[in-house]
Amino acid sequence: MIKNLLSFLSIFLLVLLVVYGIHTWVVSFFSIKNNPAIINLSYVFNAVYTVLLITVILILRKKFKDQIGFIFLAGSFVKLGVFVAITKLNGIVMDKTVFLDFFTPYVISLILEVYYVSKILNSNK
Structure with a gap:
């Protein structure tokens, strides 16, 4: 489990750092x-939340192997809600530029999460 998590983290963080560099450029x-x-x-929120979500899924994958997909969907839904709550509490207005600043790392994180969770689901067969 630790090896799988470290493998995912290294790829995920490398991709997210590259996208962050391109985004800021x-x-x-x-x-x-x-x-x-x-x-x-x-970027920090999406990175931290993705790491937590994948860690939880790895921990729960054997006990709840039939519900991993639902756990992932619920986690993704909560991710959006928590980010909106954080922005509202900090007085950040969600206009077009702020939306794109959130959506870029969200989509990159989501693509990598889906890929990794699909690997977990396929390994449970």
Whole structure:
């Protein structure tokens, strides 16, 4: 389990760091006016939440092997809700630029989560 988690984490964090670099470069290159703290919050939040979600799924995969997909879906739903709550509590208005600053790391995280959870589900067969 630890080996699987470390393998996922290394790939996930490398991809997320590369996307973060490209994202911040595009924002600065095109002089898009936004708050860099929102970008940082979004990437850190998605990274931490993804690590927690995958860890929970790895821990529960044997006991709840038939419900892993539902656990993943619930976790993804909660991820959106928690981020919206954090932005509302910090007074961040969800306009188009803030949405894209959240959506970019969310989609990258989601793609990697789906890939890894599908590997877990296939290994349970």
